[in-house]
Amino acid sequence: MKWLFIAHILFITQYLSAKEIVVCKSCEINDIQTALTKAQNHDRILIKKGVYISKNIVINKSIELIGEDYPIIDGEHKVQVITVGISDVTIKGLIIKNSKSSYTDDIAGIKIENVHNVVVEDCRFYDNFWAVYLAKSDNCKIVNNIIRGSAKRETSSGNGIHLWNCKNALIKNNKISGHRDGIYFEFVENSSIIGNLSEKNIRYGLHFMFSHHNEYLENTFRANGAGVVVMYSKHIKMIGNHFEENWGPAACGLLLKEITDSFVSQNVFYKNTQGILAENSDRIEFKENQFIENGWAVKIGSSCLDDYFYHNNFIGNTFEVATNSTMNNSVFSENYWSDYKGYDLDRDGFGDIPHRPVRLFSYISEKYPQVLILLRSLFVTMLDLTERYMPVFSPETLIDKKPLIRKWIG
Amino acid sequence: MKLIIPVFLALILVSCRNATIVPIDYGHDQCSYCSMMMIDPHYGAELLTHKGKAYKFDSVECLAAYYQSRINQKDVKSLWVVNFRKPKSFIDASKAVYLHSLKLKSPMGLNLTAFQNREQIKVHDPILSWKAVQKLVYQKWLKGKIKHQ
Numbered sequence: 001m002k003w004l005f006i007a008h009i010l011f012i013t014q015y016l017s018a019k020e021i022v023v024c025k026s027c028e029i030n031d032i033q034t035a036l037t038k039a040q041n042h043d044r045i046l047i048k049k050g051v052y053i054s055k056n057i058v059i060n061k062s063i064e065l066i067g068e069d070y071p072i073i074d075g076e077h078k079v080q081v082i083t084v085g086i087s088d089v090t091i092k093g094l095i096i097k098n099s100k101s102s103y104t105d106d107i108a109g110i111k112i113e114n115v116h117n118v119v120v121e122d123c124r125f126y127d128n129f130w131a132v133y134l135a136k137s138d139n140c141k142i143v144n145n146i147i148r149g150s151a152k153r154e155t156s157s158g159n160g161i162h163l164w165n166c167k168n169a170l171i172k173n174n175k176i177s178g179h180r181d182g183i184y185f186e187f188v189e190n191s192s193i194i195g196n197l198s199e200k201n202i203r204y205g206l207h208f209m210f211s212h213h214n215e216y217l218e219n220t221f222r223a224n225g226a227g228v229v230v231m232y233s234k235h236i237k238m239i240g241n242h243f244e245e246n247w248g249p250a251a252c253g254l255l256l257k258e259i260t261d262s263f264v265s266q267n268v269f270y271k272n273t274q275g276i277l278a279e280n281s282d283r284i285e286f287k288e289n290q291f292i293e294n295g296w297a298v299k300i301g302s303s304c305l306d307d308y309f310y311h312n313n314f315i316g317n318t319f320e321v322a323t324n325s326t327m328n329n330s331v332f333s334e335n336y337w338s339d340y341k342g343y344d345l346d347r348d349g350f351g352d353i354p355h356r357p358v359r360l361f362s363y364i365s366e367k368y369p370q371v372l373i374l375l376r377s378l379f380v381t382m383l384d385l386t387e388r389y390m391p392v393f394s395p396e397t398l399i400d401k402k403p404l405i406r407k408w409i410g
Numbered sequence: 411m412k413l414i415i416p417v418f419l420a421l422i423l424v425s426c427r428n429a430t431i432v433p434i435d436y437g438h439d440q441c442s443y444c445s446m447m448m449i450d451p452h453y454g455a456e457l458l459t460h461k462g463k464a465y466k467f468d469s470v471e472c473l474a475a476y477y478q479s480r481i482n483q484k485d486v487k488s489l490w491v492v493n494f495r496k497p498k499s500f501i502d503a504s505k506a507v508y509l510h511s512l513k514l515k516s517p518m519g520l521n522l523t524a525f526q527n528r529e530q531i532k533v534h535d536p537i538l539s540w541k542a543v544q545k546l547v548y549q550k551w552l553k554g555k556i557k558h559q
Contacts, residue, residue: 103450103452104513104514106515164515180449186519187519202437202449203437203447203449204447209518209519210519225437225447226447229446231444231446250440250445250447255445257444257445277445279445
């Protein structure tokens with residue numbers, strides 16, 4: 001009890017010693033750098049509304065940097081706007097804009113390097129080269145930010161939220177657009193990406209490279225070069241996301257390349273050129289996803305082993321499944337296919353004959369993309385029909401033996 | 411009808427051109443090895459075959475991996491990499507020098523950047539030859555798991 005009391009006293013004195021420094025244009029302290037030199041650890045710097053020019057603000061004390069009515073911190077395209085070089089910093093309620101552009105130095109709106117426990121909350125980022133850049137930093141939170149880049153097609157931009165070599169990060173409820181990749185993970189572990197909207201980025205909505213044991217849940221990826229690209233990673237959970245309107249000759253909702261032991265469930269793939277494109281990806285469970293009105297719902301390479309598709313709905317896709325060889329090492333079972341032509345005479349809820357989701361024509365168009373021009377022709381319809389009744393080319397094992405007769409609704 | 415034949419002939423002739431480097435359309439083209447969209451004009455590579463086909467890559471490491479694992483090396487006519495100092499312009503892969511440094515992060519994470527010569531490199535980090543690059547990529551990516559497609 002005594003210890004508790006002492007601890008309590010210590011806590012209170014700690015609390016009392018923390019002070020608030022107010023920065024405004026007409027105040028005694030009218031720029032952020034001066035406030036930082038006066039501040040002690042655990043202080044709070046309150047910035048009132050106004051425009052502040054950054055000459056590379058370096059935060060080297062564990063403080064809270066709080067904006068009131070969104071003050072603007074402007075890098076004037078000359079510097080990195082804010083650099084965080086110490087742990088336990090909170091940045092909240094600021095507008096951060098116009099960082100310098102550089103291909104060699106990775107210059108950002110906020111750069112967080114070699115530290116822990118940094119929170120960036122409720123900020124807005126406009127026209128930065130990279131918006132938020134984390135390197136070798138653990139336990140950081142990037143929450144409720146709005147990030148707008150000005151990237152043109154010609155690649156003049158970095159990523160919205162970029163993590164390199166980090167652990168235990170939380171990226172939640174951000175809105176990101178106009179960057180190269182919306183969110184980019186390279187060598188990141190045990191992190192979560194939840195409830196973000198990533199749209200109209202030049203390349204990808206979300207991009208994983210060499211990042212294991214991560215999850216992304218309930219995000220929306222709309223109209224990016226491709227929705228989400230997961231490469232060279234293991235143990236990724238992808239649940240409840242929306243992949244929408246990723247149109248283009250090679251665009252896709254979700255590209256999986258060299259992924260193993262992962263879980264893709266309850267996602268919606270709507271109007272993408274390709275819903276899922278998987279190569280060299282093993283032991284992945286695809287469950288309860290909705291594939292609606294895509295060009296190709298699923299393209300699965302023959303290099304994929306032991307993937308398992310069940311309880312998915314395939315509705316109104318031009319091609320349901322395509323593959324690049326007559327070999328297949330994946331299992332499709334109990335999915336709903338809107339192209340299924342069979343009946344359920346014994347009324348057990350499953351079609352009486354197996355469904356073959358691979359059309360012969362999709363196999364041909366995989367090898368010779370130019371033939372797609374014949375897609376709606378009579379010839380192709382006959383070709384598919386013949387193949388359906390006398391299968392020769394389509395992979396013998398790529399069939400759904402128990403196609404659902406009604407949509408899966410959980 | 412008279413027009414169609416010459417047009418067809420012209421098309422056939424066009425498609426028979428010699429192997430030359432095809433410029434990379436950044437923000438649009440895909441890497442032939444890793445399927446990523448190419449986006450950074452400081453990086454890129456190309457492989458030309460004797461038949462005249464051009465394969466494009468987003469990075470030096472993808473070129474090295476493709477060259478060693480996905481193609482018969484006898485079919486390869488020439489290899490090209492983008493000079494970091496002159497975005498979008500190509501140099502011969504075997505004559506280029508390769509910086510291996512954390513200070514320049516290449517698109518595929520092996521941190522290899524191509525330059526025309528040593529004088530263009532301003533940091534003091536290891537510089538590799540094309541042979542050494544192939545060895546590095548083999549060790550890091552291909553060893554024990556070359557999958558031919």
